[in-house]
Amino acid sequence: MPDDAALIDLLGALAYGELTAFDRLAEDARMAPTLSGRAALAQMAAVEIGHYRLLADRLSSLGAVPEEAMAPFAPALDGFHAMTVPADWLEGLVKAYVGDGLAADFYREIADYVDPATRELIIEVLSDTGSAAFAVREVRAAIEANPAIAGRLALWGRRLVGEAISQTQHVLAERDSLTELLVQGAGDLTGVAALITRITDNHAERMAALGLDG
Amino acid sequence: MPDDAALIDLLGALAYGELTAFDRLAEDARMAPTLSGRAALAQMAAVEIGHYRLLADRLSSLGAVPEEAMAPFAPALDGFHAMTVPADWLEGLVKAYVGDGLAADFYREIADYVDPATRELIIEVLSDTGSAAFAVREVRAAIEANPAIAGRLALWGRRLVGEAISQTQHVLAERDSLTELLVQGAGDLTGVAALITRITDNHAERMAALGLDG
Numbered sequence: 001m002p003d004d005a006a007l008i009d010l011l012g013a014l015a016y017g018e019l020t021a022f023d024r025l026a027e028d029a030r031m032a033p034t035l036s037g038r039a040a041l042a043q044m045a046a047v048e049i050g051h052y053r054l055l056a057d058r059l060s061s062l063g064a065v066p067e068e069a070m071a072p073f074a075p076a077l078d079g080f081h082a083m084t085v086p087a088d089w090l091e092g093l094v095k096a097y098v099g100d101g102l103a104a105d106f107y108r109e110i111a112d113y114v115d116p117a118t119r120e121l122i123i124e125v126l127s128d129t130g131s132a133a134f135a136v137r138e139v140r141a142a143i144e145a146n147p148a149i150a151g152r153l154a155l156w157g158r159r160l161v162g163e164a165i166s167q168t169q170h171v172l173a174e175r176d177s178l179t180e181l182l183v184q185g186a187g188d189l190t191g192v193a194a195l196i197t198r199i200t201d202n203h204a205e206r207m208a209a210l211g212l213d214g
Numbered sequence: 215m216p217d218d219a220a221l222i223d224l225l226g227a228l229a230y231g232e233l234t235a236f237d238r239l240a241e242d243a244r245m246a247p248t249l250s251g252r253a254a255l256a257q258m259a260a261v262e263i264g265h266y267r268l269l270a271d272r273l274s275s276l277g278a279v280p281e282e283a284m285a286p287f288a289p290a291l292d293g294f295h296a297m298t299v300p301a302d303w304l305e306g307l308v309k310a311y312v313g314d315g316l317a318a319d320f321y322r323e324i325a326d327y328v329d330p331a332t333r334e335l336i337i338e339v340l341s342d343t344g345s346a347a348f349a350v351r352e353v354r355a356a357i358e359a360n361p362a363i364a365g366r367l368a369l370w371g372r373r374l375v376g377e378a379i380s381q382t383q384h385v386l387a388e389r390d391s392l393t394e395l396l397v398q399g400a401g402d403l404t405g406v407a408a409l410i411t412r413i414t415d416n417h418a419e420r421m422a423a424l425g426l427d428g
Contacts, residue, residue: 019249022256026240035233035281035288039266042236046260052253067249074249 004062006177007118010110011059012069013077013171013178014125017103018052019070020077021045025131028092037089037138044096044131051125058121072175076167083163090142090149091156094210097135098157101206102164105199110178113185139210154212161203218276220391221332224324225273226283227291227385227392228339231317232266233284234291235259239345242306251303251352258310258345265339272335286389290381297377304356304363305370308424311349312371315420316378319413324392327399353424368426375417 022045029041056066084099086092104126111122143150172179186192207213236259243255270280298313300306318340325336357364386393400406421427 016249019253019256022260023240023244026237026256026259030237035230035284039233039263039270039280042233042240042263043267045240046236046263049253049256049260053257056253066253070249 003177006181007114008059008062008064008069009072009175009177010107010114010122010181011055011062011118012064012066012071013073014107014122015052015055015059015066016070016073016077018048018055018125020081021048021100022052024081024092025096028086028089028096031086031089031092033089040130040134041092041096044134047130054121054125058118073171076171079170080163080167084160086156090139090153093135093138094153094156094212095160096131097139097210098160098203098206099164100131102161102199102203105202106168109195109199110182110185113181136209139212143211150212153210154207157207157210157212161200217391220395221328222273222276222278222283223286223389223391224321224328224336224395225269225276225332226278226280226285227287228321228336229266229269229273229280230284230287230291232262232269232339234295235262235314236266238295238306239310242300242303242310245300245303245306247303254344254348255306255310258348261344268335268339272332287385290385293384294377294381298374300370304353304367307349307352308367308370308426309374310345311353311424312374312417312420313378314345316375316413316417319416320382323409323413324396324399327395350423353426357425364426367424368421371421371424371426375414 025041025045025048029038029045032038032041059066059069084095086095107122107126111119114122139153143153172182182195183189183192186195239255239259239262243252243259246252246255273280273283298309300309321336321340325333328336353367357367386396396409397403397406400409
């Protein structure tokens with residue numbers, strides 16, 4: 001079982017992720033071509049903040065200050081978002097779907113290595129906010145109406161996954177507790193390689209669901 | 215009793231108000247000096263979207279399309295926000311508190327003139343999101359730490375009320391159904407004058423609660 005320091009790191013990273021997900025969805029909502037699209041994204045943002053609350057409460061009950069637990073992860077997550085500002089509504093939707101999917105896959109893998117109560121909380125906060133079905137529907141319809149945009153969106157998806165990997169490496173390089181959790185949980189480096197393969201396979205499936213080449 | 219057209223106008227204006235309140239709180243959250251302040255504002259934004267959902271559902275059950283019911287009120291509400299972009303975190307808090315207060319007072323007055331089910335819904339969606347106590351605490355503490363900012367914030371409060379009145383007049387000039395609801399409800403122009411006095415008295419009380427001259 002990992003120690004409390006690793007759990008606090010894990011929950012802190014997730015909590016800051018939810019806060020930034022809120023920001024990103026709230027901002028992208030403004031690019032919506034319709035008021036109902038805008039409301040849909042705003043409601044997803046609201047769900048993320050509910051998840052944030054659960055994580056912050058758990059951190060407090062572990063004796064941690066949520067603000068302090070989140071702080072180490074702010075540079076990497078802010079960096080990811082700064083490097084991947086969507087140029088339009090469709091890029092925002094692809095990012096919501098592909099980015100949330102990557103993050104959820106990664107945290108779900110780690111959740112296998114922690115105590116059952118923490119695992120349950122992680123699975124709850126990673127539950128789909130409805131963005132997946134919404135994004136797939138909107139992006140597929142847009143590509144059907146104008147197939148020429150598929151190439152640009154496929155490139156965008158590849159850029160998202162590249163930035164996500166790069167920022168995850170930064171975090172792991174700096175937070176030994178998380179790296180240990182990951183390597184011990186996966187068993188060895190072969191286990192870690194298998195984990196990365198599962199995550200990239202899921203990513204390719206999500207790109208295909210959007211009608212894009214991975 | 216007002217007809218359905220007036221009700222749909224009223225609920226449409228409120229619904230668009232909640233959507234823009236979400237936007238504004240989400241945007242102002244980014245100016246928060248601390249992560250906990252940012253989370254607090256983001257959670258208030260989430261509450262507004264819950265209110266939006268209730269209003270949109272009611273509009274649908276009245277046979278209206280929420281998007282169409284909201285559209286007539288977008289220019290005035292967008293105009294209000296465009297004219298009152300907070301320059302910093304404190305201006306954002308004053309706007310959240312004073313602006314929400316003005317809107318809530320206005321709609322609560324109108325709620326007296328509609329059927330009980332609609333009135334109940336309006337009172338529910340106008341319930342304080344927690345922003346009042348939070349804004350009062352933060353603004354008072356900031357003024358205590360630096361009394362020199364009180365003059366600028368008092369001016370800002372007056373600008374907010376001026377813009378709110380101006381945009382309300384635009385809406386009423388264009389939506390006869392709402393004007394009728396207001397005048398018939400208040401009885402006559404003396405009644406309307408009394409209503410305006412109640413709203414401005416409440417505004418002065420809110421400014422005093424912040425530690426500002428109204």
